[in-house]
Amino acid sequence: MTTQAWRRYLTFWRTDVEADVDEELRFHLEMREREYAAAGRQPDHAHAEALRRFGSLASVRDSCTQIGRERERRVRFRDFVATIRNDVVFATRQLVRNRGFTLAAVLTLSLGIGANGLVLSVVNAVLLRPIPGAVDPSRVVEVSGTSVSYPSYRDFRDANPALSGLAAYANRTTAVSNGKRTEVMPVDAVTGNYFRVLGVRPALGRLLTDRDGDPGAAPVAVLSPGTVARFFPGEPDVVGRSIDLNGVPVTIVGVADRDFRGIHLDSPEPIWTSVQTWMALAPTSFDGKTLERRGWSWLTMVGRLGPGATIAQARAALDISAARQEAAYPRYAEGLAKAIASSPIAPIGDGALSSVAHETTIRAAAVVTIVVMIVLLICCANVCNLLLARGMSRRREMGVRLAIGARASRIVRQLLTETVVLTVLAAAVGLALTQAGILALNQVDLVGAVSTTTLGVHVDGRVMIYMIVIAVVAGVAFGLAPALQGARSSVTDALKDSTPGAGRARSNGQRLLLIGQVAMSLTLVIGAGLFTRSLQRALAINPGIDATHVAVASVNVGLIRRDSARAGQIYDAVTKQLTSIAGIRFAGWASTLPLDEGSDSYGFSLDDYVLPPGATSELEVSDVSPQFFSAFSIPLVRGRVFTEHDGPADPHVAIINETMANRYWRGRDPVGKRVLFGGDTVTVVGVVRDIKYHELREPAQPFLYRVLDQHLQTSGLVPVNLVVRTTEDPAAALGVMQRVLHEVAPEVPVYAQSTFAERSGHTIFAQQLGASVLGVFSVLAVLITAVGIYGVVGYGVTQRTREIGIRVALGARRRSVLGLILTENARLVAAGLAIGLVLSAAATRALSSFLFGIGATDVVTYATAILLLLAIGGAAALVPALRATKIDPVIALRTE
C-alpha cells in the first residue's frame, strides 16, 4: 500500500519508471503467449513457455528499471540546473530594472548583514578561533594551575605514553632592549621541544630546539613579527642580530610564524628563549644548579595528545608519575600528586582567554550577537515591506502569467530567487562594510593590552560562510510572504486594476512587520538606556579616592638588579625630585594601587584577638611610601600617616582601614595594637577611610598598609607603582615622571604610564562596552525603523489616494485627514511598544548581572525609551501624512 502511494507521489513529479518497464515487458510476454496459443498450445503452457524463453523476468525488470531511473535522475538534474539559472538571470534583470528599489533594499540589508559579520569576526577571534599558528591546537593540552620544577617536568615527560610530546614554559616579565628602545615585556622560557609540540613554523631563521638547552650553548631567542617591527622597524631580517634581555645580550635565531602569538591571547606577544638561557639572564644569581633543583617549581606543562589518546589517559599517566615522584622525593615533591590531580587539563584552543574572562566574555558575546541579529531582523522587515509594496506594482504581470498556465510554485520559486539574489548581493556589500568596521575597530584600543589587532580580528572563511548563510536564510524567510502573495494574484483583479481585498491583505502584512520593528527597536533602546544609566551610576560611585589629578607609572627595579638598598635610594630620590617640581603636589609609591586587579595577601595573626575558626587568615596588604595617602586624598580617621621617620631601621609600623579597625578592635583604639605576619610584626599607627581596592561593587574588606622602605627586600624588587598628584592635567605629568626616572635610574625601564583614570578603566569596562555597543545598534535600529514607518505610511497614503480624495471631496478638512493617518500610525506604534515592553522586561533580565545600581526594570529608562520612540514614530509618519493632506480630490478621483 505504501509503495503504491509512494509511486503515485513519484509520478506527480516524474514518470513512473517501474510501471513503464512492467508494461513493456508484459506486452512482449503477451505477444509471445498469443503466438504459442495460435500454434495450438494450452494457455498456461503457453504462458510458462513464454516465460522460460524470456529468461529471468525479475532480473530483466530490475536492470531496466535501474537504467531508467538513472536516466531520469540525470535529466532531472539538468532541468533543475537550467531552471535555477533561468531564475537567477530573470531575477537579476528585474533587479537592474528597478534600480531604486534594489538600491534601497541592498543598502538596508547590507547594514544588517555587515553588522552581523563584524560581530562574528570579533567573537570568532575572541572565543572560537583556536590558537593561530599552532597545528591542530585542540590536541594540545595545558596542565594549568600547577607549576613543576625542571627535573620533575622531565620525569613527567618521559613517562607519558598518551602524549606524543610534553613541553613546559614559564612566563616572566623582562626588560628588553636593543640599545635604542627599552620595553618591559613578557618572555616565555620554554623547553627545547615547545615549538615542536605546538607545531609552530618559523617565518625566518629557525625556532628553538633541544640543542639550545645543551650546556655551553649560546643564549638565543625567537621573536614574533610584532616584536621585530617594534624593535627593528624597517629591518625585518633580524636573524643573527642581538637583543638584550635584562641586560644580557642574546642572539636572535629566528622569527616565529606570522600568526603565532603565544598560547595566551590575552597577553602581549612574548619573546621566546630556552629555559637554560633564562637561567643566565634572570635577575637573581641563578646558576646551572638551580635549574636542576627539584623543589623549585616554576614551569607550566603543555603537551600534545598522541593519536587516539584522550585527556583522561594523559591525566592518568601524569597522576602515576606524580605519585612515583612523591614517593621518590618526599621532601620536594610533597603534595605533587594532589596538585596534579586537581589541575585542569584542557586544550589550549579552549582557554585562549583566562577562564574567568571566558565566562563573562561568552555572555557578553551572546548578548552582542543577539543584539545585532535583532538589527538584522529589523532590516529584513523593512525590505519585506518594500517587497510587499513592490508586489503591488507587479500584480498585473503575475496575474497574467498565472492565467496563461504558469504553476504557482514556479512563480513562488522565481520570486524567492529574486529575494535571495538581493540578499546575497547585500551580503557582498555587507562584507565590505564588515572589513571597514574591522579597520575602524583596529584603531580603537580596548581595555588593557587586548585590542582587535592583538586578537587578530579579521574576516575568515567561517565568517564569510556565516554571512552568506544568514543572507540566504533571511532572503527565504522574508521573501516567502511577498512571494506567496505574488502567486496569489488573481488575474481578473489584475486586469481590473483595483484590488481592495488584496490591498488589505498586503497592508496587514506590512502592519504586522511594522509592529515587530517597533517592538524590537524598543528593546534595543531600553537596553542601551539601561547600560548608559548604569555607566553613569558606576562613574558616580565614590571609590574613596580622588583620582582626578593622578598619574601613575610602573617600574621594576628588581629586573635589572636585585639590590634593595639601591631600590630604596631610587624611590626616595624620585620622590624628592618630583615634589620639588612646580605643578606636582605629591609623589608616592605603592605596591598595589586602588582599583587594582591584582593584590598581595599574607597570612597574619593578631596580638589580642583570636581569629574565629573558618575566618580567613589572609590579609590584603600594600606597601606604600608616606605621600601615597595624600596623593590619592585618602582621609585619615585616627592616628597618623607614615613619615620619613619610619625608615628601614625604625620600628615597623602599619596603617589599617576602617573595616579592619571595626572588625578586630570595635569600640577600642587600634592604634598601638600589633599585627603579626610571617617573619614580621607591625604596630598600627593610624586608621584611614576605606577605599575600593579592586572593583567598584566589592564589599568592604579589611586592608593594611605597610611602609615600603621597611619592606624593600620583598616589595622593593618587584613591580612598584609611582603615583603623582598634579595641580593641572595629569597627562602632562607623564613626561616629567619619565624624565625624572630616567635621570635617577636610567637603567630601569618604565612602563604602563597613564593617568589613573585610564588605568582603572577596567572597572567600568562592561558598562562602557554595553553602552557603546547597544547605543550604536539601537540608534541604527531606530533609524531603520523610522525609515520603515515612513515607507509604510507613505505607501498606505498612496494606496488610499482615491479614498482620501473622496473624503476631501465630501467635505473632510485637511486636519482630519492628517488625524486619520496619524492616529492609525500611532495605533500601530503603540501596539509595537506594548509588545516591546513585554519583550524588554523578559530580555533585560539577562543583562541584570552587567548592570550597576539600577534594576533591569528601571522605570526612568523605560519611560524615556517609550517617549522617544513615540516621538520618532510620529515624526516619521508626519511627512507622508502631510502629503496626504495635500491630495487634490479632483486629481485623485481621476487617476488611479
Add this chain to the structure above:
Amino acid sequence: MVRQSVELFQGTLDVLILKAVSWGPVHGYSIARWLQQTTDDVLRVEEGSLYPALHRLEGRGLIAAEWGLSENNRRAKFYELTAKGRQQLRVEASTWARFADAVSRVLATGQPQGRTA
C-alpha cells in the same frame, strides 16, 4: 569465461538492435521475432536480455523511444534509430565486417609454407 562471452555478446547485440530499428519504429517483440527469423533461429538469445540493451542504447542517445499503439491496439514502446545511432551503425557494421573477414580468412588458410611442423 562466461563473463567474456556475455560482454562480447552485448556489443554484438547492440549492433543487431541498431540494424533492427533502422527501418522505422518497431517494438521490442518485433525485434525479437525479426532476429529469430533473419538468423534462422541460429542466434538464440534470451529474449529478456534484449530489453536492458534497448534501454541502454536509448540512454546513450542512439535510439529514440516513444509509446504508441501496436498492430492489435495494445500500448507498446516503439524504438527508432536516431541520426547519432545511424552513424554508429555504419561504423560498427564496417568494423564487424572487417573482423568477420579477417577471422574467416585465417580459418580458411592451409598449412603455412616453409615451416617445420
